[in-house]
Amino acid sequence: MRAVIRADASIAIGSGHVHRCLSLAVELRRRGAEVLFICRELPGNLGALLAERDFRVFFLPPPGEGEPECRPARDARETAAVLTSLSGGVDWLIVDHYALGGEWESALRDLVTSILVVDDLADRRHDCDVLLDQGFYADAEHRYRELVSPGCRLLLGPRYALLNDGFTRQRQREDEKSGERLFVFFGGSDATNETEKVLQALPLLKNRNVQLDVVIGGGNPFRARIEKLAAADDRVRLHGQVEDMAALMVKSDIALGAGGTTTWERFCLGLPSIVVSVADNQTALSEFLGLDGRIVYLGRAGQVDREMIARAIDSLLEFPWWRRSLSRRGRELVDGQGCRRLGRILFPEEIQVRPVREDDEEKIFAWRNAVENRRFSFSSREIPLAEHQQWFRECLCDDRRVLLIGERDGRPIGVLRYDFRSSAEVVVSVYLVPGCHGRGLGGSLIRAGSGWLREHYPACEQVVAEVLAGNRAGRKVFLEAGFTEYYGVFREVLAHGS
Structure with missing residues (x-):
């Protein structure tokens, strides 16, 4: 049994695609499958992390100067070269990439047995056997109706959220909480520097007793500035690459973060969230979850300032019933079993x-x-x-x-x-x-x-x-x-x- 995953991470793309595929890869390997990754060599790629987890990685050449990070036709040729070099065939080609669609998938179909697409944009056609969208939308059943063939199997909704099993384990914990501990993480790169906005909001808070766990990824270009702000405030504990993110998150009362993959991680743990969209693809889902009363949504990164962040934190700290409602409504959507469900389907x-x-x-x-x-x-x-x-x-x-x-x-x-x-x-x-x-x-x-x-x-x-x-x-x-x-x-x- 063999699965090949095509996913990228970079400062521009972020790390969410590779992280959720890594969670799936661990589950597939547990089921006896050999799992390989194909990634493009980009600034901020996570090849070292994948190798550290003992996954073999095939790197595609970096783009030329002035070129986009991914050109589908070229990518298909380079990916095909990797696939044909593998002896023994490929049972599943898994692609999690917004720049790749039906033409790319069709070009590779004869080289693999089946294709799984992980998507949440519903903005392009796909030629695949299974499509997974872990988003939560009122029109979930209709979003892909014209974008896939009638024989494609759709796996829709947060019950298929691809989380590592640490979140499933920590979900069962009932720690004693202070009511004033915040968790801050805006992704591996945080290209819009939302973390700094949160730290700048601290002097504006009515509640001066808050404690912050702030996580910054290895690809964060603003690391030096954040470290300087954190060092000046003894309420802030700064963390680099965290081995067990779930164990850190479960101790918190409120999370501040982006509207990407970590949305489902926070929901799984029942962690009330203040959310900022840091990429266009996060906006629609974050708006819907905000209107549905499952997150506190502040808006797009360019619209959010430190004053808005401070008001949101003060409000959630002031009203425990609101935190309890957000916690309950998040937990009811995500149980942390998505990788296992998908693993049973693929193998x-x-x-x-x-x-x-x-x-x-x-x-x-x-x-x-x-x-x-x-x-x-x-x-x-x-x-x-x-x-x-x-x-x-x-x-x-x-x-x-x-x-x-x-x-x-x-x-x-x-x-x-x-x-x-x-x-x-x-x-x-x-x-x-x-x-x-x-x-x-x-x-x-x-x-x-x-x-x-x-x-x-x-x-x-x-x-x-x-x-x-x-x-x-x-x-x-x-x-x-x-x-x-x-x-x-x-x-x-x-x-x-x-």
Whole structure:
């Protein structure tokens, strides 16, 4: 199993693309995949960090004088040269780059098995198998409708936010907090120097007891000025490259930062945030989150001054109920499991499905009557043996019903039932074998079943699932498996031959 990631970091671009891809790379390696990076040699690149984490990096040549940092046609040729030099093929090409789109992806498609695009702009066409946008938008389902092919699988929303597992661990902590500790981080480069504005706002605060943890990245061009300001104020602790950012953030009461990737990190920890957009691509999302009451949004960097920052800090410190509301509303969006969800999709558990046999009757009787399965069944009563035996015999003889058992390493993990409404549409029901719940197997089982359908029923175009209103776990499983929800009904379009 091999994945190749194409992402860049620079003073101009920032570090968010590479950092979120690094979090994903760690998860994919944990699942047994070899992960390689292709990065352009730019000022502020993170090649040293990737190498420190034991990832092999192929550097593309730097741009010539006066050239843009990325020219797509040239980039495609240079990336193709790297891909063709690799023996053994590439299962997934993962691209996280605003300058690259459908033409670049099409040029490389024959060199890899599948392509994943990580995007949040929805401003260009893509030729990919999976597209991930971790943003939170009212029109999320429609943003890419005209930008990808019908067979492309869309993974949308903050539940797919690519965070390192440190945030998942720290999310569980309940530290005692002073109510006056601030965390300041505006990205690896902070090209608009928002950090200095925050430090200049300190003398304007009504609350003089605040303590600040200020993080500046290695690519920050204003480092010397920030160090001078921090040294003059004993309330400020200055940090360089931080190994465990989550452990530092979780101790704070309020965060000040940009509207990029760290938005989801702050949400995961329930850290109330004062946000400034430092790049055009951050503005729309930050405005929406501000209007939705999930952040305190001050505006674009050019519109924000130290007086605005001081007023925002004083207001949040004065009203604990406001901080609690922001914390709760952030945490409900991001649970820190995005990398694991995506890892299961890219390199799923090896689950095989097979049609049921007559000797499965007794086992299925026990599984159907298990309390954890009846709880979310449309009929929760216990099933009598005679009734089950008749039902099972009818299933084996019914041409419009298919029962499959999913197995991993030769052991059963769950059952899929498909009822055909027509040759083109089928309704799916699923339950797991007792002892297999809570292990992330449901989505993989459903995907394995969809693959079986594509092979054995090529005329079938759509799979439909109905989930009880209170079955939150079932809802998540079908969304994870690639279904789309329409008013409580989940649907998956089967892309044959894709």
